[in-house]
Structures are given as structure tokens and as C-alpha cells.
Amino acid sequence: MPASTPPGASLRLLIVVPPLAGHLLPARTLALAWAARGHQVAWVGPESALRPVLGPDALVHPTGARLFREQAVGGAAAVRSLWDGFVVPHTRFTLGAVRRAVEQWRPDVVLVDQHSPAGALAAHGAGVRWATFAPSSLEIGDPLGGDGELTSWRDGVLHGLWERAGLPADEFTDPRFSPGLVIAPTCRELAGLDRVPAEYALVGPLLADRTELAFPWERLDPDRRRVLVSLGTLSAEVADDFLRRAAGALAELPDVQAVVAGPAVAGLPADAVAGERVPVLELLERGAVDAVLCHGGMNTVAESLVHGRPLVVAPIRHDQPVTAGRLAALGAAVHVDFATAGPEQLHAALRSVLDDPSFRTAAELLGRQLLAGGGAVAAVERLERFARAPH
Structure with missing residues (x-):
């Protein structure tokens, strides 16, 4: 019989997210909702970026920090520079730390931001199930507008990351999209989707209380x-x-x-x-x-x-x-x-x-x-079912 996690058992979630506020804040909201259900959360990333957002009690597996190249402002150049100047070097820089975190903390599921492919590569290599977190609209639907040249270039980048990670070519899976679960804080209309794939959970915005600020x-x-x-x-x-x-x-x-x-x-x-x-x-x-x-x-x-x-x-x-x-x-x-x-x-x-x-x-x-997507509650319920399913 395939193994599954018994109902009611505490689950371990490892979150792999880039050190960017627009990605960290919604992931933090999801993590708080996950912890409120009695589960455990750990993070992988540079402490200098994560700690101010997550607080002193968060469990962070550090990756160290580094500077990345300046990125172009618009169009195809911006997409290329995002991957060449940030996503690819960030993935190579953090992959070893993410692999150690997966091995040492032994999560039930890894939540992988689409712009932190190291999480998918590490989880796949360790045989751990992983879900996608898509806080950006850049990878959902067809935002490149059918640009075949740009799409082909990015596909080559993704295969290159897979190969460099030493994973079997015949097992290639696009590290931006978990085949089992994709959580996106949007809705069908805003995402521009005519049809929502079964593995997608479009949960709407992940909103949580922020640090109180003095304001006149x-x-x-x-x-x-x-x-x-x-x-x-x-x-x-x-x-x-x-x-x-x-x-x-x-x-x-x-x-x-x-x-x-x-x-x-x-x-x-x-x-x-x-x-x-x-x-x-x-x-x-x-x-x-x-x-x-x-x-x-x-x-x-x-x-x-x-x-x-x-x-x-x-x-x-x-x-x-x-x-x-x-x-x-x-x-x-x-x-x-x-x-x-x-x-x-x-x-x-x-x-x-x-x-x-x-x-x-x-x-x-x-x-x-x-x-109508249900927000953080819907996100963690879907993630919980995914983590408990037989595999």
C-alpha cells in the first residue's frame, strides 16, 4: 500500500522562497495559517533577508547571501535578466543549502516559490513531494504572449538547471510547476486563465496583519x-x-x-x-x-x-x-x-x-x-491534503 500521513498527525513544511518582500510576505501568511493548524514550518534562505520579515522565532536554514546583477526594466530583456541575473545564479548558490535542509529536517512537503527552483530540484532528488508557490503572475498562463523564441530560451534554462543538479534527464519536470499542486494568490480572471488545471489552487490574496506602524x-x-x-x-x-x-x-x-x-x-x-x-x-x-x-x-x-x-x-x-x-x-x-x-x-x-x-x-x-478563493485557509487545507495523500 502507498504510504500516507495519518489524519491529525503534525506535518512538516519547508518553504523555499527568494529573499524578496513581494514573495516573502504572502508565504509568511500561508506559514502562519499552517502553524495555526498545529503543523511545523521551516524556511530556507538568507537570514539577513528572512529574519526581519519572519521574526526571531522562525526556524531558518541559512543559505548565506550574495549580490545579484542589476535587472532590465521591461519586455523580453526583463524576463531574460530575471533568469540570467537572479533566478539561475540564486538557484546555483542555494542548492547545496536547500539539499541539506531537506535531508536534515525531513519535511513532509516542500513549498517551492517559482523563482527558487532549488527547492524543486532538491525535493525531487530526495524523493520528497513538493508543491509550487506562485506569488507572481509571470509564470502563470501565457504572459509571454506566445513569444516562441523567449519560451524556447527559458525552456533551455530550465533543462540546464535540471542537468546541472545531476538529476536524470528522463525524469525532467518543469521546476516552476509541481505536477501535484500549484498554489497561487490570484483568481482565474486576474491570472488570464480560460481553464484552471485541476492541480491549481487559486486561493486569492494571502493577507495577514502586518507590523503596526505609527501614522499621523x-x-x-x-x-x-x-x-x-x-x-x-x-x-x-x-x-x-x-x-x-x-x-x-x-x-x-x-x-x-x-x-x-x-x-x-x-x-x-x-x-x-x-x-x-x-x-x-x-x-x-x-x-x-x-x-x-x-x-x-x-x-x-x-x-x-x-x-x-x-x-x-x-x-x-x-x-x-x-x-x-x-x-x-x-x-x-x-x-x-x-x-x-x-x-x-x-x-x-x-x-x-x-x-x-x-x-x-x-x-x-x-x-x-x-x-472567493478562500485565502490562507483554503491554501493550507489544499496543501494539507496534498501532504497527506498516499505516494
Whole structure:
């Protein structure tokens, strides 16, 4: 008889995720829900990146840390540089540590971020079942738009990782997609899928309480609408010029107050509230903002949509252009060019999502579709069934 884990027994989950906030935060939410069911969690990654997010009590199998090459901003060049400049070297750098963690901690299941293929390679080599975690829209559906040359190039990269890991060629499995379970914090509509494969669990956003941040709530004007501006942590090095252009647009919206998650750049209206760390989720939960101007990171997008807030999206790299295009097609956002959109275009885009109720209606619909996935509870229930199934 195939072995299976008895119902009620505690299960061990090893999470392999890149040291990027947009990947770590939803994985942390899933891990908290997993632990709340009486199971154990361990992580693999650089302590310097994981510890501030996970806290002092998390069990982290360290990989060490290293710098990676700067990545291109858009198009096919961005996809190539993501893999050549980060995913491939990160996989090679961490594979030994991930293999040791699998061998020493003996997990029942490994949860592998799509951009940390070392987890799939190590789990397959050890005969341990693994599930995919897909917090980015870049690998779901056909975001490359049928670009055969780019797809062929990436397939070669994936086979190269498999071969370099010393795994049998006739056992090749795309390390981005577990054949048994793919967990994605999205919905069918936002992912652009006509059909959802049986192994997919589209659970919607994985939201959890964040660290409490001091915020001057008293400075918010109750008689005006407010726009939240947030460009995420990954884009800090390229954000300043865009924020100055956004400031020019906001200065021409006297009936709107700006809340900026970032530096108070020159040109911002005097009543704008700016800070390097802003409680984005709490602002949305309190209904303190009416629209969001962002880079299109999935966490910010999902948080905005589940609170029914339309967006202006200026994507920078990776999956952000894909997400921006889908949001615009679904009527929940205006898509602008990060590099070239000037104050006038940003002003017009913000005025559209604030004044045209169809944007908010579309955002509310997408928010309901996302929430229907069940969130962290649905994710861990599906992961638990997968971990307990006979094999």
C-alpha cells in the first residue's frame, strides 16, 4: 500500500522562497495559517533577508547571501535578466543549502516559490513531494504572449538547471510547476486563465496583519478624497523620478490628498502625508484611500482590489506589465508607462479612476472574485491534503 500521513498527525513544511518582500510576505501568511493548524514550518534562505520579515522565532536554514546583477526594466530583456541575473545564479548558490535542509529536517512537503527552483530540484532528488508557490503572475498562463523564441530560451534554462543538479534527464519536470499542486494568490480572471488545471489552487490574496506602524491619522482630511502612492521595496532605486512626476500630477488635484509610501519628494502638495513606511493595508481597511497609484506588484494590487479600490498602474519590471495589462483589460485600472508618463498623463489617469465609477465597480468585482478563493485557509487545507495523500 502507498504510504500516507495519518489524519491529525503534525506535518512538516519547508518553504523555499527568494529573499524578496513581494514573495516573502504572502508565504509568511500561508506559514502562519499552517502553524495555526498545529503543523511545523521551516524556511530556507538568507537570514539577513528572512529574519526581519519572519521574526526571531522562525526556524531558518541559512543559505548565506550574495549580490545579484542589476535587472532590465521591461519586455523580453526583463524576463531574460530575471533568469540570467537572479533566478539561475540564486538557484546555483542555494542548492547545496536547500539539499541539506531537506535531508536534515525531513519535511513532509516542500513549498517551492517559482523563482527558487532549488527547492524543486532538491525535493525531487530526495524523493520528497513538493508543491509550487506562485506569488507572481509571470509564470502563470501565457504572459509571454506566445513569444516562441523567449519560451524556447527559458525552456533551455530550465533543462540546464535540471542537468546541472545531476538529476536524470528522463525524469525532467518543469521546476516552476509541481505536477501535484500549484498554489497561487490570484483568481482565474486576474491570472488570464480560460481553464484552471485541476492541480491549481487559486486561493486569492494571502493577507495577514502586518507590523503596526505609527501614522499621523489626524492629518487625513475627511472632506477630501485620497490617493495612495506606493512603488514597493524592489523599485526604490528607480522611484524618485517617477515620484516627482506624480507629485506634479497631485499638485493639480486640489480636491485630492496624497498619501505617499516613500520619500517626500520636491513638488508634493504641502498637505501630502509621506513616509518611508506606511500602513498600506490598514489604510485600505479603514477606507482611508479612494484610489491607488502603484507599480503593479501583486501584493499591492490584491490588497487594493479586495478593498474595492481602482488603480493607476505604472509597471516597472517582471510580472508587473502583465498584471497592469490584465487590470486595464478588466476595467479596474489605467495602465501608464513608468518611464515616460508625465504629470499631465498621470493627472488624467488619476482623474479617470477617481471620477468614473466604472473603475471602482470593476475593482469591487475583481475583489470579490479574489476573495472567493478562500485565502490562507483554503491554501493550507489544499496543501494539507496534498501532504497527506498516499505516494
